[in-house]
Amino acid sequence: MIDAFNEMVDPQGAVRDGYRTVSDWLTTTSAEHLRQKQQEAEFLYRRIGITFAVYGAEGGSERIIPFDIVPRVFSRSEWQVLERGLTQRVKALNAFLNDVYGPQEILKAGVVPEDLVLLNSSYCPQMQGFKVPGGVYTHIAGIDLVRDGPENFYVLEDNARTPSGVSYMLENREMMMRLFPELFATNKVSPVDHYPEELLATLISVAPPNCADRPTVAILTPGSFNSAYFEHSYLADRMGADLVEGQDLFVLDNKVYTRTTRGPRQIDIIYKRVDDDFLDPLAFRPDSMLGVPGLFSAYRAGNVTLANAIGAGVADDKAVYIYVPDMIRFYLGEEPILNNVPTWKCANPDECAHVLAHLDELVVKEVHGSGGYGMLVGPTSSRKQREAYGRRIKADPKAFIAQPTLALSTCPTFVKKGIAPRHIDFRPYVLCGREIRIVPGGLTRVALKEGSLVVNSSQGGGTKDTWVIDD
Amino acid sequence: MLLSRTADNLFWMSRYIERAESIARLIQVARRMAMTAAIGLGTRNEWESVIIIAGCSEAFYEQHETANARTVTDFLVFDLDNSVSLMAYLGRARNNARSARTFFTSDMWEALNSTWIQARERIAERSTRNDPVEFLEWVKERTMLLRGATIDTMLRDDAFIFCQLGTYISRATNTSRLLDVKYHVLLPEQESVGGAVDYYQWMAVLRSVSAHRSYHFVYKDDLNPAKIAEFLILRPEMPRSLVTCLREVDGYLGQLGEMYGQRHECQRLSGELFSELRYGQIDRIFAEGLHEYLTRFVKRTALLSDEISRSYLS
Numbered sequence: 001m002i003d004a005f006n007e008m009v010d011p012q013g014a015v016r017d018g019y020r021t022v023s024d025w026l027t028t029t030s031a032e033h034l035r036q037k038q039q040e041a042e043f044l045y046r047r048i049g050i051t052f053a054v055y056g057a058e059g060g061s062e063r064i065i066p067f068d069i070v071p072r073v074f075s076r077s078e079w080q081v082l083e084r085g086l087t088q089r090v091k092a093l094n095a096f097l098n099d100v101y102g103p104q105e106i107l108k109a110g111v112v113p114e115d116l117v118l119l120n121s122s123y124c125p126q127m128q129g130f131k132v133p134g135g136v137y138t139h140i141a142g143i144d145l146v147r148d149g150p151e152n153f154y155v156l157e158d159n160a161r162t163p164s165g166v167s168y169m170l171e172n173r174e175m176m177m178r179l180f181p182e183l184f185a186t187n188k189v190s191p192v193d194h195y196p197e198e199l200l201a202t203l204i205s206v207a208p209p210n211c212a213d214r215p216t217v218a219i220l221t222p223g224s225f226n227s228a229y230f231e232h233s234y235l236a237d238r239m240g241a242d243l244v245e246g247q248d249l250f251v252l253d254n255k256v257y258t259r260t261t262r263g264p265r266q267i268d269i270i271y272k273r274v275d276d277d278f279l280d281p282l283a284f285r286p287d288s289m290l291g292v293p294g295l296f297s298a299y300r301a302g303n304v305t306l307a308n309a310i311g312a313g314v315a316d317d318k319a320v321y322i323y324v325p326d327m328i329r330f331y332l333g334e335e336p337i338l339n340n341v342p343t344w345k346c347a348n349p350d351e352c353a354h355v356l357a358h359l360d361e362l363v364v365k366e367v368h369g370s371g372g373y374g375m376l377v378g379p380t381s382s383r384k385q386r387e388a389y390g391r392r393i394k395a396d397p398k399a400f401i402a403q404p405t406l407a408l409s410t411c412p413t414f415v416k417k418g419i420a421p422r423h424i425d426f427r428p429y430v431l432c433g434r435e436i437r438i439v440p441g442g443l444t445r446v447a448l449k450e451g452s453l454v455v456n457s458s459q460g461g462g463t464k465d466t467w468v469i470d471d
Numbered sequence: 472m473l474l475s476r477t478a479d480n481l482f483w484m485s486r487y488i489e490r491a492e493s494i495a496r497l498i499q500v501a502r503r504m505a506m507t508a509a510i511g512l513g514t515r516n517e518w519e520s521v522i523i524i525a526g527c528s529e530a531f532y533e534q535h536e537t538a539n540a541r542t543v544t545d546f547l548v549f550d551l552d553n554s555v556s557l558m559a560y561l562g563r564a565r566n567n568a569r570s571a572r573t574f575f576t577s578d579m580w581e582a583l584n585s586t587w588i589q590a591r592e593r594i595a596e597r598s599t600r601n602d603p604v605e606f607l608e609w610v611k612e613r614t615m616l617l618r619g620a621t622i623d624t625m626l627r628d629d630a631f632i633f634c635q636l637g638t639y640i641s642r643a644t645n646t647s648r649l650l651d652v653k654y655h656v657l658l659p660e661q662e663s664v665g666g667a668v669d670y671y672q673w674m675a676v677l678r679s680v681s682a683h684r685s686y687h688f689v690y691k692d693d694l695n696p697a698k699i700a701e702f703l704i705l706r707p708e709m710p711r712s713l714v715t716c717l718r719e720v721d722g723y724l725g726q727l728g729e730m731y732g733q734r735h736e737c738q739r740l741s742g743e744l745f746s747e748l749r750y751g752q753i754d755r756i757f758a759e760g761l762h763e764y765l766t767r768f769v770k771r772t773a774l775l776s777d778e779i780s781r782s783y784l785s
Contacts, residue, residue: 046588047581047584047585047588048577048580048581048584216472223570224566224569224570229569233572233573236573237572237573242472242474243572243573244474245476247476248474248475248476258472258474259474259475259476259785260472260473260474260475261473261474261475261478261629261633261731261783261784262472262473262731265472
């Protein structure tokens with residue numbers, strides 16, 4: 001961790017641009033005061049009810065995600081590079097999905113292996129040949145970024161299905177403004193609060209062709225027991241959209257309606273936070289209690305827009321990830337602005353051998369995993385863990401990919417001992433409708449344990465407010 | 472746009488809050504009465520009647536042999552596994568509110584959420600279990616806070632109406648049950664209060680609806696069971712009387728009818744029920760038989776609730 005790029009302080013100890021006022025603030029504010037504010041934040045989050053459910057945790061049905069009061073800062077020029085890179089990447093992902101469910105040029109050209117797509121569990125054959133409204137498949141993409149140097153940003157992972165965490169981006173900013181108003185007087189921090197408006201505009205721009213003047217928007221949630229429920233209700237509230245569960249909707253004549261106190265009301269656009277598999281017991285998993293029978297027919301009939309589109313998961317598959325730079329070249333004729341992390345596919349025997357021989361140096365992930373579960377962080381693992389993991393890889397090589405352990409950048413974080421560097425990553429939210437919109441900010445996740453590289457909230461990570469400030 | 476499920480959640484949330492408060496009141500009064508009994512003014516088991524009024528005799532006697540202060544308080548207040556305990560009602564109310572979150576102002580949500588969080592902390596303390604007096608008083612404060620937040624900050628639209636409907640339907644039913652059990656238990660045949668025992672019993676009834684002083688404001692006489700019954704059923708000044716509750720219910724259903732441009736059986740039923748109460752006379756109620764009258768009232772209120780569900784909540 002000593003070698004990791006410290007975002008605030010360079011190796012000589014000088015404070016980097018952008019962090020100057022934050023640094024001054026930290027040195028002139030007592031630890032006692034910071035601790036007090038940290039506690040206030042926790043109390044407020046709990047009172048407001050910004051909690052989430054941790055699956056499998058005993059005695060814990062609700063926790064708050066730890067919030068760290070030291071912001072992470074991007075300069076405007078850094079942000080502009082990110083913006084261009086993210087826009088490019090999401091354009092390519094959407095083009096890929098249009099192609100996969102259309103003419104499949106990229107497969108025919110042999111750029112992406114056919115079986116990787118067509119045999120992919122997220123590939124939805126029923127979507128083949130269907131033209132989605134506006135040609136947009138991934139309306140909301142969470143592109144996870146890491147950094148190991150001043151100029152080196154890497155895309156760690158794409159999330160093209162139901163990326164979550166944006167409510168934390170918004171609430172963290174609110175919290176910082178409440179706790180430290182003085183900081184916002186001295187720093188020109190770009191606001192992020194308009195995200196829900198941007199999201200609404202994005203969704204409305206891809207309303208189905210036959211809908212009324214003012215399309216109705218709903219957010220489909222699995223319900224209050226879902227770990228991200230707070231976010232579903234928060235966004236619905238801010239957007240003025242209805243928060244619905246499967247049981248509130250029904251389909252008649254291939255149109256989708258909600259059950260209201262005044263009778264049925266048609267819904268035109270659904271931002272779905274339910275997995276594709278559970279969306280429609282008539283089309284997908286028949287045992288699903290979360291979906292709406294007939295929803296898929298209504299979708300195919302062009303009477304409702306679903307965001308993100310069904311079948312978009314093919315683009316955020318960890319094995320397909322390797323080909324995203326090729327997609328950028330293929331569809332846009334450009335060189336990628338943001339690079340992938342070098343990745344080895346265990347499906348390839350040579351690469352698999354390399355991975356098995358270097359388990360202690362690599363981070364190995366399940367292709368179909370999420371939330372940081374089921375992965376091996378080589379350098380911090382025990383011999384026993386590596387042996388066990390090696391056996392899993394050998395049993396099913398194509399289910400794993402590996403990447404070098406990046407020394408993720410660090411950011412000063414307020415921990416028990418005071419201010420200390422901790423590893424961070426970054427998830428900006430890219431909105432894609434008729435045009436691409438990106439709000440200047442995102443979710444910075446921080447690994448609170450010293451030396452840990454695991455930032456996931458479900459495994460003890462925390463979050464920070466993220467600032468984009470004028471140079 | 473108000474989802475039927477959301478309206479249902481709001482309706483029942485209000486009912487659960489009202490029931491929680493009702494339990495707090497019942498237990499407070501029973502404790503008071505038990506103290507009176509201790510000084511030799513009665514041997515009647517106060518705690519048994521609490522169980523009867525709360526309508527959960529069967530469930531109670533499955534778990535406990537006798538009804539006393541400890542068993543009844545544990546069962547009706549603290550037991551989270553018992554779906555009709557005060558704590559369970561608070562939990563269910565909060566769950567419902569969570570599902571209907573977007574209709575809550577921050578004042579309302581924080582009032583309810585903090586109540587739930589603090590209630591759980593408090594009941595974990597031994598001192599609360601051993602002496603629940605302060606806890607029950609606190610619960611009443613919190614339910615009043617939530618109602619105040621609702622009335623003062625919630626948007627006065629259909630969501631608000633469903634909250635109010637839940638409160639008043641529950642309140643009417645609770646008042647009715649209280650009166651029915653007490654009257655039935657106390658005075659099977661006689662009509663007049665005789666002696667100190669009955670006086671304290673009737674005071675207990677009035678206290679549980681916060682009416683022990685207001686009774687005397689309205690009636691300059693001594694306690695008289697017929698007048699008490701009249702007070703709790705027919706007097707419009709009494710905020711918890713059946714007539715007041717039905718006036719609110721009928722008024723809100725009328726507003727809903729106007730808002731939606733449609734009236735249903737529930738509007739007719741509430742109008743009918745309210746009119747009967749508005750023009751009712753206590754002599755005629757006694758002629759029918761108070762118990763019969765109240766039983767009939769509870770049934771019709773339940774029917775009204777079903778009709779509301781049918782037309783709006785499903």
